[in-house]
Amino acid sequence: MISKAFGASLRQVIIVPATLLAIGISTTAAFAQNKLYTPxxxxxxxxxxxxxxxxxxxxxxxxxxxxxxxxxxxxxxxxxxxxxxxxxxxxxxxxxxxxxxxxxxxxxxxxxxxxxxxxxxxxxxxxxxxxxxxxxxxxxxxxxxxxxxxxx
CATH class of the missing domain: 2.60.120.380 (Jelly Rolls)
Known part of the structure; x- marks a missing residue:
């Protein structure tokens, strides 16, 4: 029982940072695009x-x-x-x-x-x-x- 509970919480810990990382990368790319093209x-x-x-x-x-x-x-x-x-x-x-x-x-x-x-x-x-x-x-x-x- 202890290993299943530990495994479930570990999966949650890994998924959350990956999602935040993806959001951070796309936001950074959007800001970079605005800086690249400015008439x-x-x-x-x-x-x-x-x-x-x-x-x-x-x-x-x-x-x-x-x-x-x-x-x-x-x-x-x-x-x-x-x-x-x-x-x-x-x-x-x-x-x-x-x-x-x-x-x-x-x-x-x-x-x-x-x-x-x-x-x-x-x-x-x-x-x-x-x-x-x-x-x-x-x-x-x-x-x-x-x-x-x-x-x-």
Whole structure:
């Protein structure tokens, strides 16, 4: 009788720490994921100089991407200009649900810079993704985000 009671309480002792350990691991992983992906907040109208590096988001095509978070309102007309002498850049505007709203690879001037124009159809937090084309690399770039005003 003593060995069965001891065995039953031993099983309970082993199961409880294993459950707590599993909960601890999943919670730690969730917090780590939040720290790994944090888009850079960007004012509605901004011009910034930044650098794309191999520490940014891998695209799966050999290049890298950097994300900027911007709050947009339904009806906003947006111009996004990306220029770099270091890599062939691509701009992507992602909707609050993660779908692609618009994307531009090469600007109208025939260069590898990008220029994107779009009208926002839903208010929310959008992602402006700057990335390099294929394996074209990393380096310095300028990003300009402008809300266009109607001509009066």
């Amino acid at each position: 850079i907040p960007l004012p509605n109208t901004a011009e910034i100089s930044d650098t794309l590096s191999d520490k940014d988001i891998p695209t799966g095509q050999g290049g890298f991407a950097r994300d900027y978070l911007v709050r947009l309102t339904k009806g906003d007309n947006l111009a996004v200009d990306l220029s770099s002498d270091s890599f062939d850049g691509i701009i992507t505007l992602l909707a609050p649900d993660g779908s692609t709203v618009a994307e531009n690879d090469d600007g109208p001037d025939g260069s590898s810079n990008s220029l994107l124009f779009t009208r926002v159809t839903e208010t929310g937090n959008y992602i402006i993704r700057v990335r390099s084309f294929g394996e074209t690399g990393v380096g310095a770039y300028k990003l300009k985000v402008t809300k266009l005003q109607p001509v009066k």
